[in-house]
Amino acid sequence: MKRRTFLRTVGAGGVAGLAGCAGGSGGGGSTSTTESATTQTQTGTTTGMAGGTPELVVATYGAFVDAPSTSPGPWIKETFESEFDATLTFATPDSEINYFIERALQGVEIDADAYVGLNVDMLIRIDDRLDDGLFADVGDVDGRGEVKDGLNFDPQGRIVPYDTSYVSLVYNETMSDDGTFTAPETFDGLLDSEYEGDLLAQNPTGSSTGKSFLLHTIKAKGPDGYLDYWQELQNNDVRVLSDWSSSYTAYSNEEAPMVVSYSTDQVYANREDQDLAKHQIRFLNDQGYAYPEGMSVFRNADNPDLAEQFLEFMLRPEVQGEIAQRNVAFPATTTAELPDDFAEYAQAPPEAVTFTYDALRDNVSEWTQAWERQFASN
Incomplete structure (x- = not known):
């Protein structure tokens, strides 16, 4: 089955069935609204192939799209589609990153182009279970140089941080x-x-x-x-x-x-x-x-160039500011555009601490x- 057809036809039960042996949630959230797994499989327009319009499938955790309070997903979809000749579809499998790990272990095609909501625990799990990993080296996407020191948690450079708590x-x-x-x-x-x-x-x-x-x-x-x-x-x-x-x-x-x-x-x-x-x-x-979240492009993505454009879009100053407000987290970049009231109430520590990927993996x-x-x- 073509992966686009799969995403448009499988329901929540189908995703759970394929990912049932993955073991629980991947823990994608960074704030108070993102620590429980979603029951929604996908959100947004799901007929993006009509008329030859390319479809970008972005996997993420459910609350990025439909949190009880506020979510950046719908705004990102609307804004991205208003500028790019593409349809953005969010896929939110119940078991989050474990769903894609299991598909890779089974030799089944990965049915998404990019992933938003990665953390160091997920990356360690991926690298421990998959010899070739899941993600491509995205290189020097525009805006990556503006990411704050200390937030990069992938020593191989596959993951680009987009926010932190x-x-x-x-x-x-x-x-x-x-x-x-x-x-x-x-x-x-x-x-x-x-x-x-x-x-x-x-x-x-x-x-x-x-x-x-x-x-x-x-x-x-x-x-x-x-x-x-x-x-x-x-x-x-x-x-x-x-x-x-x-x-x-x-x-x-x-x-x-x-x-x-x-x-x-x-x-x-x-x-x-x-x-x-x-x-x-x-x-x-x-x-x-510090608890940063990151994003990347799947290896063998159907639309790798469009996926990299999406990463660059996510790092723009105005988009970073919107994500921070809607996800109630800090932007990853030093150039984010934030309103005064957010800066007043969001408190950053005098010193941010964290462990490196290697220390945590070991x-x-x-x-x-x-x-x-x-x-x-x-």
């Missing part, structure tokens, strides 16, 4: 007798008895936010000290829930005054006219853990498994 604490000033609750300034401060039971976090084995926080503790305490640190957090009654949504719901219900979340929290709170005293940001040790499974064994035993 920073994991931080969010705290509620009103949750004290005098309405002046303040989060600690350091990781060590979280261990003080005055903060007993005050922190909500996420399980790093199933949550991108939780994994980022775990990795930040490893940065702060070292591979030989982070488990001792987490033992002390447990002694101070940290509450670890399954994912971001569960923990943030508990935080919103004032079950605790602090939650591990994102430093763009005030952007969404301000947009929804919420009390900003309940959405204060704290960068522990004056640092935020160690992240061991680190998370050790954390899981210790946490489960207590």
Whole structure:
């Protein structure tokens, strides 16, 4: 079956059936709205071959297209199609990148041109399972030189970052007798008895936010000290829930005054006219853990030139600004055009920290498994 026909005819059940052995979500999201897998298979115009108009199929995670709050996908589709003689179709298989890994392992044709929403965990998974990977070397696409230092996470240059989030604490000033609750300034401060039971976090084995926080503790305490640190957090009654949504719901219900979340929290709170005293940001040790997202072109894409044009489009200053606002994340480039109110409420850390691809590929499974064994035993 031609891949374009496949994308227009297969339903959500068909995609799930082909990808059923992939194992769960790929974890594509960077913000509070993107950590759960979508049930939608594709969004947008799906008849792009009519009249000879080329069709660009861009795979992504569901919330990039249809988040409960706001999504960049529909605006990107409309804007791209208004300029390029092409139809843009978003494909959102339930198992995200795992769907394409399984197709490659089965020797089945990849049914998309580009992927938006890649992170370092996905890249490690791809490289561990596929000798030839999934993506082409996209080279020096226009705008790539404007990407901020430290956001490039692919040592082979296949992935181009298009946005980033920073994991931080969010705290509620009103949750004290005098309405002046303040989060600690350091990781060590979280261990003080005055903060007993005050922190909500996420399980790093199933949550991108939780994994980022775990990795930040490893940065702060070292591979030989982070488990001792987490033992002390447990002694101070940290509450670890399954994912971001569960923990943030508990935080919103004032079950605790602090939650591990994102430093763009005030952007969404301000947009929804919420009390900003309940959405204060704290960068522990004056640092935020960077969680960039990237995009690339599939090897053997039907429309590789058009796919590279799409990547260049995504890096334009005005498009970077729109993605940041609609995805509630920071742009990847230094030239993004952002309104003043976004810059006012989106807080960047004094220092961004992260681990390299090589360090994560060599160690992240061991680190998370050790954390899981210790946490489960207590």
